[in-house]
Amino acid sequence: MILIITALPVIAFYDLTIISRRANLDHRIMNDPTGILCLKLPFMQTIHPSYNPAYSRAANKESLVTRFFTWCEGQEQYRFGWLAAIITIHGCVLTPLTVLTLVSTGNNITFWGIAIGAMAMALITNLAAMPTKVTIPVFLLSVLIDIAVIVSCIVIAFTNV
Numbered sequence: 001m002i003l004i005i006t007a008l009p010v011i012a013f014y015d016l017t018i019i020s021r022r023a024n025l026d027h028r029i030m031n032d033p034t035g036i037l038c039l040k041l042p043f044m045q046t047i048h049p050s051y052n053p054a055y056s057r058a059a060n061k062e063s064l065v066t067r068f069f070t071w072c073e074g075q076e077q078y079r080f081g082w083l084a085a086i087i088t089i090h091g092c093v094l095t096p097l098t099v100l101t102l103v104s105t106g107n108n109i110t111f112w113g114i115a116i117g118a119m120a121m122a123l124i125t126n127l128a129a130m131p132t133k134v135t136i137p138v139f140l141l142s143v144l145i146d147i148a149v150i151v152s153c154i155v156i157a158f159t160n161v
Contacts, residue, residue: 069133072132072133072136073131073133075132079135082136083135087122087123087126090122090123091119091123094142094143094146095115095119097150098146099115101149101153102115105153105156105157106156108153108156111149114145115149118142118145118146121138121142122135
């Protein structure tokens with residue numbers, strides 16, 4: 001009986017060393033630098049699903065419109081330069097060119113109203129001292145309207161010939 005009692009701790013110690021060696025081997029296989037994890041049990045996979053490194057969350061990309069409006073807000077320090085450029089470009093270049101095209105292609109009253117409205121849009125937003133995030137897009141819209149009026153007048157003039 002004494003032999004069994006003294007041999008029991010030796011057997012228990014031997015079993016623990018085998019388990020610890022196996023656990024260390026499993027840790028090295030799983031690349032666990034801390035060695036905290038024990039044996040990987042099969043039912044643990046349902047509780048803790050494995051990480052899929054192929055999945056990555058898509059980066060948030062700003063749209064072109066958002067970047068444009070952000071740039072317009074950054075131009076606030078140059079507001080007076082933009083005011084001078086918009087009034088000069090619209091008043092001295094685009095509006096006379098539009099009026100010349102209107103007069104030479106038949107004086108369509110609808111296009112006159114559209115051209116005056118485009119010039120008024122750019123002028124009113126600048127004289128109202130609106131921020132550049134408003135004045136620059138309105139100016140670009142009025143330039144597009146003037147170009148559309150010029151192209152429309154030319155197309156109508158050539159189709160009526």
